[in-house]
Amino acid sequence: MHTWFQARASVVAATIYLHWTAHGYDWIRPGHYHRIIGGDGRVHRLHALTADLPAHTWRRNSNSIALACACMGGQPDPWTLPPTAAQLLSLCQEVAAIARSWGWTAADITIQSVMAHAEAASNRDGRWMHDNYGPVIWGGTGERWDLLQLEQYGPSDGGEQLRQRIAALLNGDELAPPASDRLAFRGVTSIEARGQELSVQIDADGRSWALMVDLLQRYDLAAQWDGDQRRVLIAASDVAPTYRDNAVQAAVGWPLVEMALQGGQAPVILTGILRPSSEGDRAWCRVLEFAEEFGISVSFEPLVLGERRGG
Structure with a gap:
């Protein structure tokens, strides 16, 4: 694990790069970016933040x-698919959340x-x-101009606008929704998982949630908790x-909380939540999502988890 993620230093060592994909609003592919925000503003967490991806920002992919x-995949005019307001909001919120998790403040949000x-x-x-392959107005070849502008015919200071929005989020409390808006568990029950009883919580939409550790132990999955990054690393091939x-x-x-595969580009398997308890903070995930990602046989009415069969 990179040491620059473990504690805040006096000099910011990691760099966050912001892109557009030059594809449609629903283009979500792993291997390119750690996060992709769809046209509706939904954040797709594809890789653990400690993974060095090889091809997002030329000669700047490490650390x-x-x-x-x-967005920006319109042909021949990319501006027929511009960044949406929902995307830009989610982009800034996600960067602010990452920055806050690293101990950064608004003062750390600079062009560096x-x-x-x-x-x-x-x-x-x-x-x-590297040589200047950026916007022509900055003396470049014009090969890459991601987020130079946030809207067609807008000012050419998109990066600075985004930094100002991110800093504003870090200065305020927008990242902490009121307790009344948080996902609530409405009751506890139990299901059968691999022939044994498993305690689960039911949310307001009727979905079952279980402690990650309970599910991992039930299915004999080796895991390592990385508290610095709020993630669970799974050793499974x-x-x-x-x-x-x-x-x-x-x-x-x-x-x-992210559950990711250990090693390589650390692809994210699923995302869960961290909730306080009398025993400290505990990581929870949706039961059905866990079963589907790990190839566990499922039957319904009542919900029963069987064995891992794959596929």
């Missing part, structure tokens, strides 16, 4: 993370720590990492994440 809005790809391509942070559209979002109001 960095990348977030992208799925958070950059639009247009700015990075033109070395606007003062680090000469027979899991292929589905990157579902209905993954848990920050709107649930609780801190999010």
Whole structure:
């Protein structure tokens, strides 16, 4: 694990790069960016933030993370699919949440720590990492101009606008929804999982949630808790994440927890929540989502989890 994620240093070491995908609003693919925000503003968490992805920002992929809005894929005019207001809001909220989890404050949100790809391509942070392949107005070749503008014919300071929004979020309490808006558990019950009783909580929409540790132990899945990153690392070679559209979002109001595969690009299997208890903070996930991601046989009425069969 990279040491620059473990504690806040006096100098920001990690860089967050902001992109657009140059595809449609529903283009969600792993391997390119750590997060992709769909046209509806939904955040798709694809890779653990400690994974170095090889191809998001030329010669700047190490010690960095990348977030992208799925947009600007119109042909021949990319502006027929511009960044939506929902995307830009979610992008700023996600960056602010990451920054806060690293111990950053609004003062840390500078062009050295958070950059639009247009700015990075033109070395606007003062680090000469490569030739200038950014916007022509900055002396570049025009090959990359992600988020130079946030709207068609808008000012060419998109990166600075985004940094101001992110800093404003860190200065306020917008990232902490009122307790009344948080996902609530309405009651406790039990289901059968692998032939034994498993305690679960039911939310307001009737979905079952279980402690991650209970599910992992029930299915003999080796796991490692990374408290610094609020994630659970799974040592399994027979899991292929589905990157579902209905993954848990920050709107649930609780801190999010990622379950990711250990090693490589650390793809995210699912996202859960962290809730306080008398025994300390506990990580929960949706039972059916866990079963589907790990290839567990499921039957309904009542909900019963069988064995891991894969596929």
